[in-house]
Amino acid sequence: MKKNMRKDILITGFALFAVFFGSGNLIFPPQVGLLSGQYVPAAMAGLALTGILFPMMAVAAVGNTGYDLKDMMRHVTPWWHYFYMGIGLLAVIFGTIPRCGGVAYESGLEGIFGSMPSYVRIGFLLLFFAVSYYFAMNKSSVIDKIGNYLTPLLLVSLVAVIILAIVHPIDRLGEGEITSGTEAFVNAFLTGYNTGDVGTGIICAGIFIEAFRNKGYTERKEYKKAMFGIIAVGFALLFVVYGGLAYLGAQGTKIYPADVDTTFLLTDLVRRMAGYGGSVVLSLAVIFACLTTAVGMIATTGEWVEGWTKGKLSYKLAALLITAAIFFVSSTGVSNVLAISGPLFTVLFPMSVVMTFLGLLKKYVPNDGAWKGSVFMAALMSVFDALNVAHASGLLKADISGVMERVYKIPLAKEGFAWLIPTIIGFAVGALWGNFADKDKSSRR
Structure with a gap:
């Protein structure tokens, strides 16, 4: 030391x-x-x-x-x-x-x-x-x-x-x-x-x-x-x-x-x-x-x-x-200017949680496809939550109740974890895709 x-x-x-x-x-x-x-x-x-x-x-x-x-x-x-x-x-x-x-x-x-x-x-x-x-x-x-x-x-x-x-x-x-x-x-x-x-x-x-x-x-x-x-x-x-x-x-x-x-x-x-x-x-x-x-x-x-x-x-x-x-x-x-940060952080946070666990368990993550699938799905689902936050703060005037009604059918969505199940699915699909992609690259060599 x-x-x-x-x-x-x-x-x-x-x-x-x-x-x-x-x-x-x-x-x-x-x-x-x-x-x-x-x-x-x-x-x-x-x-x-x-x-x-x-x-x-x-x-x-x-x-x-x-x-x-x-x-x-x-x-x-x-x-x-x-x-x-x-x-x-x-x-x-x-x-x-x-x-x-x-x-x-x-x-x-x-x-x-x-x-x-x-x-x-x-x-x-x-x-x-x-x-x-x-x-x-x-x-x-x-x-x-x-x-x-x-x-x-x-x-x-x-x-x-x-x-x-x-x-x-x-x-x-x-x-x-x-x-x-x-x-x-x-x-x-x-x-x-x-x-x-x-x-x-x-x-x-x-x-x-x-x-x-x-x-x-x-x-x-x-x-x-x-x-x-x-x-x-x-x-x-x-x-x-x-x-x-x-x-x-x-x-x-x-x-x-x-x-x-x-x-x-x-x-x-x-x-x-x-x-x-x-x-x-x-x-x-x-x-x-x-x-x-x-x-x-x-x-x-x-x-x-x-x-x-x-x-x-x-x-x-x-x-x-x-x-x-x-x-x-x-x-x-100006309060409506500062309110911009709410939706922005709502987009960032699920990705951050997912990348934290992927980073800590890096050696157990099968391939980069698993990273792509899970992070992309977390980012996608967080957009819906961000739109909801923007609507609640008055930044977004459009009616999104129909969209959110569908999102809330996802397990744990109403508890603030709409991204969790899609992210797990994204991890599995991404890992499979990454595995096939790696095999395809190997066969071409």
Whole structure:
């Protein structure tokens, strides 16, 4: 083991945690805890699987197939990574990072100082994205900057809230809306799944892998061992933080209704527990959580654009242009523009889940035909769900009820898994097709 390997693993693992832990990740664990009440341990098991383990598996899947998305997606078709990255870039610019800026202002700065004039919002967003670009502009050091500087600030804020929840609880754990451990597990399992963090793992894996390889860990065996350590650190930190926030939420079963606004739930829990000082700490945690996610996404998409243009557009310039576009979208505050990200992520997510399992089980996948069949079917079926999301948000005016009625006849479709059965069929058909294609090639030689 290299002299500084443990330190490098720790710093990169810290960064992995920070990029995954965005603003939304602060909000949903308390809600899971509120609904689960005394069954919060079972809920944490479900959350640990889909909300933590699956995203970590996505990073491992990319590492198991190569070093970046291009290596993973060549099994589908040489151009597939352009399609995936293109949708991902649009979703980042029109959704993920603008929301980070908006939440950092509304739940962060205004959480400390209260409502302020609109020009303050513009000034804050300008500073927020300028700082984001500063941390992201040097590709070779972005992970070290996040791990060394931003993550400790985020963790201190979060750990302070969690310690208070343990030593100064608001109330005993009561009965939530959920009445059994099994139900609590299933609810948390589906909640973690719906966060879409598996997509974040696929999208951002490359920057972590490249950062670690740039430190000299290029030997495959050593690199895989290091990646396991990085993922273990990220998993442990997310588990502790999610568990602490879910436990905090479970203390509010006698105070809040089940349908309470999730943002209000967290802020009011902390206010009841620790007063204004606790609210300030929580607001700082929100700002740092949003900032780390923004930095990671800007770095990732900047690297993509540099690769697409074969270096004609440098990483720094690409990251700057992306940051400027994000600032513009965020400062306008136009809700229908940000709503574009919903359908885009709906298209990306099933593909991401499928590629995660294919990447992890690569040596058991019979041929590239199986990749093609399963990924193509996941992408096709996700389009129907995306149209439904677009219709629900008002972006799509056409009546699609007839189409969705047919889609919902597929087993598990109403539960949000319309893609699952067609994907399994696509895997089997693709594997058979790939097998015949391979035999045909062999016979021609």
